[in-house]
Amino acid sequence: MIVADKKPVEEIIEFIKEDKKILILGCNECVTVCEAGGKKEVGILASTLRMYFLNQGKDVKIDEITLERQCDHEYLEEIRDVADTYNAIVSLACGVGVQFMAEKYNSTPIYPGVNTCFLGATEHRGLWTERCQACGNCMLAITGGICPVSRCAKRILNGPCGGSSKGKCEINSELDCAWQLIIDRLKALDRLEDYEKICPIKDWSTDRAGGPRKVVREDVQI
Amino acid sequence: MRLTYPTSIKIVRVPCTGKVDVIHMLRAFEKGADGVCVIGCMEGDCHFKAGNFRARKHVEQVQKILTTVGIEGERVKMYNLSSGEGPLFAKYANEIHEKIMELGPNPIKLKKKQAA
Numbered sequence: 001m002i003v004a005d006k007k008p009v010e011e012i013i014e015f016i017k018e019d020k021k022i023l024i025l026g027c028n029e030c031v032t033v034c035e036a037g038g039k040k041e042v043g044i045l046a047s048t049l050r051m052y053f054l055n056q057g058k059d060v061k062i063d064e065i066t067l068e069r070q071c072d073h074e075y076l077e078e079i080r081d082v083a084d085t086y087n088a089i090v091s092l093a094c095g096v097g098v099q100f101m102a103e104k105y106n107s108t109p110i111y112p113g114v115n116t117c118f119l120g121a122t123e124h125r126g127l128w129t130e131r132c133q134a135c136g137n138c139m140l141a142i143t144g145g146i147c148p149v150s151r152c153a154k155r156i157l158n159g160p161c162g163g164s165s166k167g168k169c170e171i172n173s174e175l176d177c178a179w180q181l182i183i184d185r186l187k188a189l190d191r192l193e194d195y196e197k198i199c200p201i202k203d204w205s206t207d208r209a210g211g212p213r214k215v216v217r218e219d220v221q222i
Numbered sequence: 223m224r225l226t227y228p229t230s231i232k233i234v235r236v237p238c239t240g241k242v243d244v245i246h247m248l249r250a251f252e253k254g255a256d257g258v259c260v261i262g263c264m265e266g267d268c269h270f271k272a273g274n275f276r277a278r279k280h281v282e283q284v285q286k287i288l289t290t291v292g293i294e295g296e297r298v299k300m301y302n303l304s305s306g307e308g309p310l311f312a313k314y315a316n317e318i319h320e321k322i323m324e325l326g327p328n329p330i331k332l333k334k335k336q337a338a
Contacts (some may be wrong), residue, residue: 009290040245044287047248052291054333 008202070097240273
């Protein structure tokens with residue numbers, strides 16, 4: 001899922017301090033799971049902002065809505081009739097949701113309420129770690145299901161660098177060396193011959209370096 | 223025991239302090255409460271294992287949020303006691319009452335009255 005973190009309230013206040021009618025818009029998907037932008041967080045942010053404006057002696061109306069998703073037309077259509085009635089919308093969705101909102105409702109300023117961080121997994125409640133960089137050319141089949149692109153600081157593809165020490169990475173002694181994990185896993189699977197395979201120069205054109213990407217699937221288009 | 227505690231305190235019973243979420247405390251302040259005091263079981267004695275630790279974290283979050291919006295964070299406090307400690311409950315109730323009297327009314331409540 002997409003992992004996001006809360007934005008400091010002070011920063012959000014700075015965006016909307018002059019507005020009179022504000023909508024706090026949550027998303028029921030990834031940001032709900034990582035506890036940054038779901039219905040609960042919408043309630044907390046709205047309550048915080050209401051108290052802030054009241055304390056400043058300002059009469060500001062703050063409403064709360066949480067959509068199923070903010071990255072699909074049909075769910076965003078649910079606020080079609082009300083979106084224009086607000087001076088500002090604070091979206092607690094990931095960067096995708098914020099941008100999709102801004103494209104769809106271009107007459108209302110949309111502000112981000114979270115910082116979108118990475119594609120990751122929930123290790124346990126309160127700890128999310130990166131697992132994928134969406135490079136567009138998955139090589140997990142030969143690396144024992146452990147991604148050297150997202151989990152190796154150098155994104156190297158043919159074994160560890162000289163900075164790997166006692167299974168840890170040189171950039172942080174608490175960070176596992178991805179290649180150590182790969183070797184251990186291949187060993188456990190009795191597939192060490194995969195480690196011997198030389199990975200040719202990766203085609204990075206499918207990665208972000210090739211500019212904004214798109215997936216076109218004519219088979220599912222109507 | 224016939225202990226007394228200030229009449230300003232309204233008790234809201236919950237199954238476990240872990241159930242008291244950030245939004246519940248914020249709504250109390252938004253609606254005009256002058257202070258919120260969460261009283262949980264002794265640490266390590268939670269029937270639901272970690273409810274009182276969870277409550278403590280929620281209280282700390284509310285303290286930070288209140289400070290951000292310009293309200294004194296001391297208006298919310300967490301205490302721990304066992305169900306057999308009536309005198310301690312009365313002591314804590316007096317303590318939070320005195321603290322709130324010292325801080326004065328919730329500024330939000332005053333601003334709401336002014337606006338009305």
